[in-house]
Amino acid sequence: MNELFSNRISGVAPSFIREILKVAMDPEIISFAGGLPNRDLFPVQALQKATNDLFNEDGKDILQYSSTEGYLPLREMIAADYKRKGLQISVDEILITNGSQQGLDLLGKVLLNEGDQVLIEEPGYLGAIQAFEVYSAVFNSVPVHQDGMDIDALKETLKTSNAKLMYTVPNFQNPSGISYTDENRRAVADCLLNKKILLIEDNPYGDLRFSGEEKQSFKALLPDQTILLGSFSKTVVPSFRLGWITAPKALMDKLVIAKQAGDLHTNYFCQRVLHRFLQDNDLQAHIKKIIAVYGHQKQVMENAIKRCFPEQVSYINPEGGMFLWVTLPEGMSATELFDKALKYKVAFVPGDPFYVEKRGLNTLRLNFSSVDPDIIEEGIKRLGKVLHELLDN
Amino acid sequence: MNELFSNRISGVAPSFIREILKVAMDPEIISFAGGLPNRDLFPVQALQKATNDLFNEDGKDILQYSSTEGYLPLREMIAADYKRKGLQISVDEILITNGSQQGLDLLGKVLLNEGDQVLIEEPGYLGAIQAFEVYSAVFNSVPVHQDGMDIDALKETLKTSNAKLMYTVPNFQNPSGISYTDENRRAVADCLLNKKILLIEDNPYGDLRFSGEEKQSFKALLPDQTILLGSFSKTVVPSFRLGWITAPKALMDKLVIAKQAGDLHTNYFCQRVLHRFLQDNDLQAHIKKIIAVYGHQKQVMENAIKRCFPEQVSYINPEGGMFLWVTLPEGMSATELFDKALKYKVAFVPGDPFYVEKRGLNTLRLNFSSVDPDIIEEGIKRLGKVLHELLDN
Numbered sequence: 001m002n003e004l005f006s007n008r009i010s011g012v013a014p015s016f017i018r019e020i021l022k023v024a025m026d027p028e029i030i031s032f033a034g035g036l037p038n039r040d041l042f043p044v045q046a047l048q049k050a051t052n053d054l055f056n057e058d059g060k061d062i063l064q065y066s067s068t069e070g071y072l073p074l075r076e077m078i079a080a081d082y083k084r085k086g087l088q089i090s091v092d093e094i095l096i097t098n099g100s101q102q103g104l105d106l107l108g109k110v111l112l113n114e115g116d117q118v119l120i121e122e123p124g125y126l127g128a129i130q131a132f133e134v135y136s137a138v139f140n141s142v143p144v145h146q147d148g149m150d151i152d153a154l155k156e157t158l159k160t161s162n163a164k165l166m167y168t169v170p171n172f173q174n175p176s177g178i179s180y181t182d183e184n185r186r187a188v189a190d191c192l193l194n195k196k197i198l199l200i201e202d203n204p205y206g207d208l209r210f211s212g213e214e215k216q217s218f219k220a221l222l223p224d225q226t227i228l229l230g231s232f233s234k235t236v237v238p239s240f241r242l243g244w245i246t247a248p249k250a251l252m253d254k255l256v257i258a259k260q261a262g263d264l265h266t267n268y269f270c271q272r273v274l275h276r277f278l279q280d281n282d283l284q285a286h287i288k289k290i291i292a293v294y295g296h297q298k299q300v301m302e303n304a305i306k307r308c309f310p311e312q313v314s315y316i317n318p319e320g321g322m323f324l325w326v327t328l329p330e331g332m333s334a335t336e337l338f339d340k341a342l343k344y345k346v347a348f349v350p351g352d353p354f355y356v357e358k359r360g361l362n363t364l365r366l367n368f369s370s371v372d373p374d375i376i377e378e379g380i381k382r383l384g385k386v387l388h389e390l391l392d393n
Numbered sequence: 394m395n396e397l398f399s400n401r402i403s404g405v406a407p408s409f410i411r412e413i414l415k416v417a418m419d420p421e422i423i424s425f426a427g428g429l430p431n432r433d434l435f436p437v438q439a440l441q442k443a444t445n446d447l448f449n450e451d452g453k454d455i456l457q458y459s460s461t462e463g464y465l466p467l468r469e470m471i472a473a474d475y476k477r478k479g480l481q482i483s484v485d486e487i488l489i490t491n492g493s494q495q496g497l498d499l500l501g502k503v504l505l506n507e508g509d510q511v512l513i514e515e516p517g518y519l520g521a522i523q524a525f526e527v528y529s530a531v532f533n534s535v536p537v538h539q540d541g542m543d544i545d546a547l548k549e550t551l552k553t554s555n556a557k558l559m560y561t562v563p564n565f566q567n568p569s570g571i572s573y574t575d576e577n578r579r580a581v582a583d584c585l586l587n588k589k590i591l592l593i594e595d596n597p598y599g600d601l602r603f604s605g606e607e608k609q610s611f612k613a614l615l616p617d618q619t620i621l622l623g624s625f626s627k628t629v630v631p632s633f634r635l636g637w638i639t640a641p642k643a644l645m646d647k648l649v650i651a652k653q654a655g656d657l658h659t660n661y662f663c664q665r666v667l668h669r670f671l672q673d674n675d676l677q678a679h680i681k682k683i684i685a686v687y688g689h690q691k692q693v694m695e696n697a698i699k700r701c702f703p704e705q706v707s708y709i710n711p712e713g714g715m716f717l718w719v720t721l722p723e724g725m726s727a728t729e730l731f732d733k734a735l736k737y738k739v740a741f742v743p744g745d746p747f748y749v750e751k752r753g754l755n756t757l758r759l760n761f762s763s764v765d766p767d768i769i770e771e772g773i774k775r776l777g778k779v780l781h782e783l784l785d786n
Contacts, residue, residue, distance in 0.1 A: 001643040004557050004591065006528075009503045009647050012654070018461075036458055044452035051444055059437035065429055065631045068411075098491055098656040105655040109527065110402045114507075130654040134502065135399075164397050196397065238458040239661035250394040254402050261405070261523040262498040263491040267660045268632035 024347040030379035050276035066268035070096025100243035104131035119166035123354035148184030172321025175365040189221035209320035210295030308384025322369035417740040423772035443669035459661035463489025493636035497524035512559035516747035541577030565714025568758040582614035602713035603688030701777025715762035721755040
């Protein structure tokens with residue numbers, strides 16, 4: 001069988017993080033490893049009502065095949081929300097996808113030839129690494145720090161790289177929780193302006209800000225070169241797998257062809273339910289509830305870290321999103337820590353999978369969105385115990 | 394922008410059939426052009442009940458992220474249905490996809506290098522041509538006739554082709570409505586046995602048989618080389634985009650990696666709703682209703698054709714499915730007929746898009762599943778009028 005596989009898939013390893021998540025599913029383990037929204041905040045009743053209203057009023061229509069581009073009124077809502085945020089994006093520039101992960105896949109399909117270079121944040125989003133790896137991309141990593149991308153490193157990389165594509169998560173990045181400052185965004189945009197390179201601004205968490213000020217989108221700074229990816233998974237519901245991609249018309253035409261060849265169209269029933277939910281409910285009020293809970297859980301985690309972790313361990317304080325990034329003392333492996341922590345029934349994701357090449361790193365990701373405050377306290381206490389045992393000897 | 398596109402997408406043209414379907418959407422036009430199931434047969438109430446039961450009992454769970462492979466109890470039901478049909482397929486060999494179209498995309502991704510050859514039926518399913526075209530496949534067409542694949546042509550093609558993949562729709566094929574006889578299937582299997590080639594048996598219509606006897610699956614004849622694709626779009630509901638792919642474990646491991654990189658997982662909410670529907674309802678009884686309606690509509694179309702079409706026009710009488718295939722006299726172009734028929738407010742799909750290279754063909758596809766009997770009569774009468782005008786001069 002093996003000799004039949006394509007070159008593009010032969011080199012891709014199964015996801016390390018999947019294995020970690022399987023271990024972390026043991027109900028006795030306190031897991032900060034996942035990347036799940038808090039299920040207690042799902043708008044169950046409102047979605048049930050939207051679904052029933054649609055079945056009663058439009059039962060046959062919502063069950064039929066539909067168009068590749070996606071449900072027009074839903075795309076109009078997305079365009080209106082961008083307008084509210086000061087971005088002019090027309091409905092023709094919006095394609096509904098199976099989560100923003102499919103947006104990444106379609107971009108890889110439509111833009112990447114074997115061996116094409118892609119600029120990616122270090123650490124960077126694992127799903128993007130996986131999506132582009134399948135199209136045999138070569139990655140040029142650019143470090144990100146607390147205030148955003150390392151501009152000197154970016155300039156240096158751009159001197160030798162002929163990348164077509166740069167991938168960023170400028171708000172509350174997964175995995176590091178960092179956000180680019182406005183100044184940093186302008187500097188990044190200056191580096192890319194008028195170059196033959198497209199910038200992907202993946203923004204699944206942007207609405208989930210619990211402190212600080214909203215920052216400018218790259219779409220405002222680099223309008224002709226920016227591709228926005230969005231998702232309803234973190235603000236409404238993940239199981240519907242509804243995201244979107246915005247792209248200039250010429251690129252959109254190709255994305256639509258690739259989408260049609262790929263799966264005809266995204267689940268239409270759930271597009272209709274989501275649209276109805278958004279029509280009949282106040283999304284901003286719902287998001288405020290999510291922000292309040294995540295902000296509190298982040299604070300609980302931070303307080304516990306201050307109390308329980310050795311002082312040689314540092315962390316980045318996120319202004320939103322779902323993740324908090326921890327840096328262990330130089331030379332200490334987070335993967336080794338993971339194995340030891342499992343004995344204390346606590347799990348996280350070691351940093352390694354978020355780097356394209358480096359291994360045995362001293363960084364790790366903690367998720368706070370899906371763990372209740374008292375469990376967060378207990379989990380951080382356990383982790384602190386392991387860290388003290390390792391560092392105090 | 395154009396210089397940024399990948400080689401694989403640059404050569405793919407927008408779908409001709411999409412343009413036709415846009416024209417055919419004019420409500421004044423009687424359209425046999427679509428490929429839609431009959432919306433009057435959608436089990437609206439039963440799906441609404443399944444959805445409500447789930448919201449009431451399991452509201453949070455059905456809204457969360459889930460696994461790449463798909464909902465295990467749904468995969469168990471698919472395995473059980475195969476068992477009922479005499480096929481041993483384990484749950485580990487089944488992956489839930491966004492319609493069987495995504496199964497085609499994943500197979501292209503995992504198996505095809507640029508320029509790899511794919512054997513395909515002529516005429517063949519447009520969606521498969523599109524899916525593999527995106528991976529820069531080179532097609533080797535093998536004609537199909539009323540009883541199945543042209544065995545002499547297949548043998549001849551296999552002498553020179555080094556195809557890894559052969560794509561078939563052996564039951565009530567789209568577009569031609571033909572089905573392979575058992576004898577033809579055995580002959581095809583004999584040709585492929587022990588060769589390094591995988592056979593895709595795409596079977597979206599297999600359950601919709603209104604006459605003749607059920608035929609043997611290639612999976613029984615070529616167990617180690619056959620990949621089955623299935624779909625709930627034609628038997629339950631299209632808008633959920635739920636299909637599946639079965640493949641041997643080594644290939645399945647790669648497909649799961651590609652699926653994860655492509656969209657993480659298929660809409661979980663609808664997997665749960667469909668599973669609940671299948672648990673609480675008699676699918677076979679539901680399918681019997683569909684068969685009765687489609688069989689009747691096919692018969693109405695056939696009777697009208699006999700009455701209204703010139704005798705130089707022939708057709709293939711399908712034993713199931715949704716399509717009837719018409720052959721015009723040699724040299725007559727179905728594309729020209731299409732333009733003339735539009736003036737009489739009747740539409741169909743000319744054969745051209747179902748052939749990899751040939752154009753200006755004298756074949757066309759008529760859909761009978763989604764058109765009411767009296768409209769079928771009227772549409773065929775109009776088409777007969779145009780044909781008589783063209784042929785009687």
